[in-house]
Amino acid sequence: MERKTLQNLEHDNLSQLFIVQGPRRPLTGTSRQLGYAEIMKIAPLLFLVAMFAGSAQAADLTVSVRGADGKPVPDAVVTVYPNGQPTKGPIKFDWPYRVAQQNIQFNPFVLIVPAGAEVSFPNLDKVRHHVYSFSAGNKFELKLYGREENRTVQLNAVGVAAIGCNIHDQMVGFIKVVDTAYAAKSDANGNAVIHGIPDGPVVAKVWHPYLRALKNEKTLNTASVHGAARETTTVELRAPSPH
Numbered sequence: 001m002e003r004k005t006l007q008n009l010e011h012d013n014l015s016q017l018f019i020v021q022g023p024r025r026p027l028t029g030t031s032r033q034l035g036y037a038e039i040m041k042i043a044p045l046l047f048l049v050a051m052f053a054g055s056a057q058a059a060d061l062t063v064s065v066r067g068a069d070g071k072p073v074p075d076a077v078v079t080v081y082p083n084g085q086p087t088k089g090p091i092k093f094d095w096p097y098r099v100a101q102q103n104i105q106f107n108p109f110v111l112i113v114p115a116g117a118e119v120s121f122p123n124l125d126k127v128r129h130h131v132y133s134f135s136a137g138n139k140f141e142l143k144l145y146g147r148e149e150n151r152t153v154q155l156n157a158v159g160v161a162a163i164g165c166n167i168h169d170q171m172v173g174f175i176k177v178v179d180t181a182y183a184a185k186s187d188a189n190g191n192a193v194i195h196g197i198p199d200g201p202v203v204a205k206v207w208h209p210y211l212r213a214l215k216n217e218k219t220l221n222t223a224s225v226h227g228a229a230r231e232t233t234t235v236e237l238r239a240p241s242p243h
């Protein structure tokens with residue numbers, strides 16, 4: 001039941017994403033022939049429409065994240081800011097805003113959510129967990145007993161919520177709270193792919209919980225995107241600190 005609901009949610013998110021970011025439908029023919037005079041009247045408008053369509057071209061950015069040893073780095077978060085600006089209006093990603101506790105671990109290890117998101121923390125273990133975050137602006141505490149599915153926390157502060165469990169010291173996880181609709185996490189091969197970025201100048205960043213840099217984040221070289229853009233970035237990671 002829970003799973004079905006989740007799938008429906010994902011489907012809804014996807015279809016909304018498609019409506020917002022999907023390719024524009026080609027303009028269909030008018031229902032009647034236009035006279036020359038009429039065409040001349042709307043010509044400036046057509047020109048504007050063409051310009052607008054041109055500016056709405058979307059790009060995909062693939063960032064390959066590598067460690068100093070050249071190996072792929074999973075769980076790095078790439079964020080892209082078109083024109084250097086955060087996204088105005090609501091942001092929706094097509095993955096669940098959910099950190100499960102399973103086998104005495106947080107799953108996923110890193111989750112990306114938009115600011116203001118309701119994040120659920122289902123406990124799939126038989127043991128109880130006591131999940132907390134002391135991160136500024138995103139502090140919370142949840143006492144979770146076995147098989148609890150429906151506890152949520154709203155995360156409002158752009159930044160990071162580092163999460164732990166009071167009972168199990170080895171449980172460590174991170175929620176990256178973002179203010180851009182263009183964000184993705186690197187997979188097992190170290191690749192993060194962000195779709196549908198408006199063509200033009202961007203500020204792109206990579207974050208990883210153990211990245212050696214101010215706020216564990218560094219700015220990527222990609223300064224503009226057009227079509228299929230690619231960047232390989234090397235990050236230096238520190239050893240995870242004992243919890």
Ligand SMILES: [Cu+2]
Binds near residue numbers: 130
């Ligand atoms: Cu625990």
